[in-house]
Amino acid sequence: MSTIKLTIDGRQVEVEPGTTILEAARKLGIDIPTFCHDPELAPNGACRICVVEVEKARALVASCSAPVAPDMVVYTESERVVQARKAILRLILANHPLDCITCEKTGECKLQDYCYRYGISESDFEGEVKDLPLDDTNPFYIRDMNKCILCGRCVGRCQEINGAGAIDFINRGFNTVVGPAYGDPIEKSSCVFCGMCVDVCPVGALVPKAGIGKGRPWEVKKVKTICPYCGTGCSLYLHVKDGCIIGASPDFDGPANRGHLCSKGRFGWDFVHSEDRLTKPLIKKDGVFVEASWDEALDLVAEKVRDLIKRYGPDSLMGLSSAKATNEENYLFQKLMRSLGTNNVDHCARL
């Protein structure tokens, strides 16, 4: 099929049929703001911040969902567009806490970014503001629905990608909220705590508990790594500050996971700095575990292994390795066992 030519902000662009105006604009490096747009979900068209002016169209058009048409003429920052975006931002702010000073999302909040971009510092609408209880009973993340702008990305991810279907829109009009059925707390729902909702929330409505108060986004170093929990090999970023892991987020370009993680990869990093974690080997002496040096411990293991092989043969041995070790380490471990003469080797990865 032939390509479609259109003009965006006075510049020509040629794209495949079916491309949205937003995608075409991005091709030109034009940044159209979005809250609800999610490339992995069906177009939602909910937030309306991405509206653009299309010549001959009656109303403004949501660029995230409107497909391009031949010879379309689009303006992404016309006066009419900017006026609508400002009005939308003012409407959001009228019903959103202005606690950016302490909000965990500060610095990577889309609402903050767009208000900055369009010079909106406060809302001039008086009236009712949401006052909903915090849902913080689960160990992984806080749901503060007072900050939610109802973009619906969390709902889309939960329903269309994860399939857990734990959350959806509830009520109508101003009273619309996102939440589990019957207003239950999230841990009583079918939520599997994959954290996908947290990753796509454009504002501070969904915040991982682990990092609260531990650092601002600009202070955090994001270290790209592969999740060690299982063999899928999900790519992720560990959030590190002062040598400590304070959180993790998925790598949206990761070939194996393309931005998806499970609850372990997304939230399961507290073990790294846990006080209960073994960092030195222990040897039981007289019924009590006593700290030992690595040389001492390895010597003891080598001696016992040698002794067992001599007395009962190599198949008297079995090796069980940890899923938390890397794949390479696990590979080496099975090699070791086989070189000792046994195939008795297993691994605790269960996901």
Add this chain to the structure above:
Amino acid sequence: MYEKHLMICGATGCLSSGSAKVHQALVEELAKHKLEKKCRLVMTGCPGFCEVGPIIVIYPDEVFYCRLKPQDIPELVEKHLLGGEIVERLLYKGPDVDAPARFYDTIPFYRKQKFNVLRNSGIIDPENIDEYIMRGGYRALSRALKMEPMEIIDEVKRSGLRGRGGAGFPTGLKWEFTYKAVGDKKYVVCNADEGDPGAFMDRSILEGDPHAVLEGMLIAARAIGSDEGYIYCRAEYPLAIKRLKTAIAQAEEYGFVGENILGYGFNFKFNIKEGAGAFVCGEETALLASIEGKRGMPRPRPPFPATSGLWGKPTVINNVETYANIPLILREGGLEEFVKIGTEGSKGTKVFALAGKIRNTGLCEVPMGITLREIIFDIGGGIKGGREFKAVQAGGPSGGCIPAEKLDLPVDYDSLTQAGAIMGSGGLVVMDDRTCMVDLARYFLSFTQKESCGKCIPCREGTKRMLEILERITEGLGKPDDLDRLQELASTIKDSALCGLGQTCPNPVLSTIRYFRHEYEEHINEKFCRSGVCKSLFDYFIDPELCNGCTRCARICPVGAISGERKETHVIDPEICTRCGSCVERCRQEAIKVTRVRREADVNH
């Protein structure tokens, strides 16, 4: 052999004014006089004139009895059925007739109407397919079965039929898009989720002539190549649903529905989906989501349902009244008749529901192009109590208010849009001088805010802020820049909301500001509601010139705010008065007037 046919209205309007009891009384009375074999009693659909219900029309005598009570029945049976004498006191009487009117043709309410869609309503037994067939039913289907799909679509296009659900999209074009769309399965959907306050056109069609809708859908299915359809009907219409189910079962039995229809190798199956009560489910994409079992929320278009509708398949979705028009167009010679009625851009008739402060509430079907004045004054009988006409809200919460100076506007899609209203589904709510236009705008906004699906920000948050401003104004807390803010918000919502409901919901506010700006300004600047509706913005006082001291007002006042001796002028204490308005209704002299609130500042000076 039956000698007489008694058609008693069994539609919701007459049922609520007691037609079931009248029916029961008739059954008993007929049995008493052993007339069951001679008189056939039929519960029909709506003949339209709800104001004077319950209604019985007796054929072949052609007598229209109205405002019946069970106690009238013995006399009716005795005199009319046994004695062959018309019971004059039960005929239609009103200020618009000199003598009691005997039949439809002499009742002014019916004189300017043109029955197309309501052709069978009130005439046939809606639960008997034979009666529909006798009136020419299913002939259009059998004709369509012999035609090529594009021939059917061409006829619908040539008829100029536009969607009766409100937006007025050309029906034939919609069918053509769906016919041409690629899909292994296609659906025909009927939107029967009639939700506008005061509107009951679709309900009456479904209750009065369900087969017309089925036939319309079958023809649509034949035209686009569909084998399955859904009727999305609100659960608040149990009678309509019951009659639809009966009609589908009978049509199946007769071979109009099911496999290999009339031997043409055409299959079609009907499903009924009951709506759960969300207004927004009248929006086509929300309706389709609801059928799929999802929350009823609109989605962006394109893709339009014609290419990707129910479960992603090409889908034709039309309103009840649109489908009911189809058999008329497709029957032999129907197209020529159809295009004779209406205006250049709006062909055919439109059914309107008359509600509010109008004398003849009910349902009327009129040719497009008729003026609002004719609908409201000639058919509707003017304003209740002889008061002054102020405005008419056309098109429900998405529509707009049309003032007296626009009464001679011809009613069609384009002229109504130009006047700031919309055709909408056909609800006309009439207002008199006691209706406050600010309060009216507040009412419609509170409706749309409650019914907003909550998906898009302009509608969810914007209507809330508009409503809050309107609430403030009606409470006397309006600020000088409120009108600008309302207009600014309204234009943002119109320009950027996701669906048709969001984009049109500021219309009641915009149109009332356009035509009744002075009322807003009076509320904001002078803190005065001259219509006597916004309770903090007026006082009642009794005009001593008019008061005759009858004491009726003092006796009805629930809080004892009115004092005065018999035959002497009465006085209302504004401190005690709650402005409930009971005294105004009670006073025969119209002596109780609305006045500005006397404020502290005024007293001191």
